[in-house]
Amino acid sequence: DGGITQSPKYLFRKEGQNVTLSCEQNLNHDAMYWYRQDPGQGLRLIYYSQIVNDFQKGDIAEGYSVSREKKESFPLTVTSAQKNPTAFYLCASSMSVGRGRYEQYFGPGTRLTVT
Amino acid sequence: EDKVVQSPLSLVVHEGDTVTLNCSYEVTNFRSLLWYKQEKKAPTFLFMLTSSGIEKKSGRLSSILDKKELFSILNITATQTGDSAVYLCAHYNQGGKLIFGQGTELSVKP
Numbered sequence: 001d002g003g004i005t006q007s008p009k010y011l012f013r014k015e016g017q018n019v020t021l022s023c024e025q026n027l028n029h030d031a032m033y034w035y036r037q038d039p040g041q042g043l044r045l046i047y048y049s050q051i052v053n054d055f056q057k058g059d060i061a062e063g064y065s066v067s068r069e070k071k072e073s074f075p076l077t078v079t080s081a082q083k084n085p086t087a088f089y090l091c092a093s094s095m096s097v098g099r100g101r102y103e104q105y106f107g108p109g110t111r112l113t114v115t
Numbered sequence: 116e117d118k119v120v121q122s123p124l125s126l127v128v129h130e131g132d133t134v135t136l137n138c139s140y141e142v143t144n145f146r147s148l149l150w151y152k153q154e155k156k157a158p159t160f161l162f163m164l165t166s167s168g169i170e171k172k173s174g175r176l177s178s179i180l181d182k183k184e185l186f187s188i189l190n191i192t193a194t195q196t197g198d199s200a201v202y203l204c205a206h207y208n209q210g211g212k213l214i215f216g217q218g219t220e221l222s223v224k225p
Contacts, residue, residue: 031211041205042119042215043158050211058212089155102147102207106157 003027004107006091011112013085021076021110023091030096032074033104036060037088046089049074050096078112085114117142121216129224132194136219138204140187148187149213150178151203157205158203161189194223 004025015018025032031050035043045058049068063082068074074093078085088111092104118141128134140148147165151158162171164180164187171178171179175194180187191198208214 033213035215040124040217042121042217043205043213044215045212048212103149103160103163104213105160106151108156 004091004093004105006089006107006110008109008110011110013112013114015114016080017114018080019078019112019114021078021089021091021109021112023074023076024072025074025091025093025107026072027070027093027105028071029105031094032068033092033094034058034064034066034074034076035090035092037109041070043090046076075093078114083085087112095111117206117208118212119204119214119216121129121204121219123219124217125220125222128194129204130195132223133190133192134190134221136189136191136202136221138188138216139185140206141185142205142206142208142214143210145182145206146209147207148180149205149207150187150189151205153201153203153218154199160181161202161205174225191221194221196223196225 007022033048034046044060046064047066049055065077090109091107094104120139122137149163150161162178175192178189192213201220203218205213205215
């Protein structure tokens with residue numbers, strides 16, 4: 001079954017703790033993305049990666065970090081420096097822009113609550 | 116700065132109605148415009164539009180792009196309760212980033 005998986009579905013953390021959200025895809029996509037969604041808002045880009053071992057900051061990268069050691073995996077760490085970490089986090093992937101296919105496919109999301 | 120604006124932000128209709136959702140954009144290097152449907156969780160891809168005036172259709176949903184006036188519309192005919200969702204419009208810019216609008220929350224009442 002091809003697709004994007006995110007885990008866990010729900011995550012609760014205490015303020016001041018770092019937390020890592022998992023994202024795996026078996027679609028053989030080159031590009032992967034992390035978005036944050038707050039109630040009543042669209043998706044905002046945190047980080048994205050076009051190829052392994054390379055990634056770029058999106059619009060709201062402060063307080064987050066990523067790695068891309070394998071094509072299939074793009075974990076996101078929410079650090080204690082992120083001021084408002086409670087949100088719904090979505091991972092996505094797409095074929096490389098250079099191949100002319102643009103649609104992004106999304107994972108089921110992780111809802112993070114920090115208290 | 117690239118910008119995507121959707122209207123209305125929310126809409127309540129009755130089953131059988133036809134709805135039109137709007138998406139306007141201001142971007143420096145247009146590549147494509149995408150529509151997604153988001154129910155409780157992950158957005159699911161609906162359409163990608165790259166050329167003006169060519170309607171994309173899937174069942175009761177259709178969408179068209181006007182690159183001169185910088186907008187797109189998503190039409191849903193004969194709405195059903197299962198159409199209730201947030202509909203997201205996004206522009207894919209030359210840098211490979213999707214810029215999303217705020218979304219339109221559609222509620223279809225029986």
